[in-house]
Amino acid sequence: MTRDIYLAAGNYRWEVVHQPDGAGTYIVASRDIYLKAATYHWRCYADPGANFTYTLGCILDQPGGSAGVASPPAGMWWGNQHFTCGGRLTQI
Structure with a gap:
């Protein structure tokens, strides 16, 4: 998933x-x-790894550089094998 978003300073x-x-x-x-x-x-x-593991993450790019946040590799082998993943930003 990708999109362009405007964020206020904070x-x-x-x-x-x-x-x-x-x-x-x-x-x-x-x-x-x-x-x-x-x-x-x-x-x-969602980046697949070995043994049914995935690393989930998000990256923000802008002309001055990039920042990211990502999970450690984790297993996803339970349930019906359908997953939703993504990110959220909350101004604090």
């Missing part, structure tokens, strides 16, 4: 979330970050 809590179908939402990575007012290109990803 401190944000940035979380990567994972939700197996039929289950609750889990925060698998988070960080607090100061972002200047700008339009950012937001990318989220």
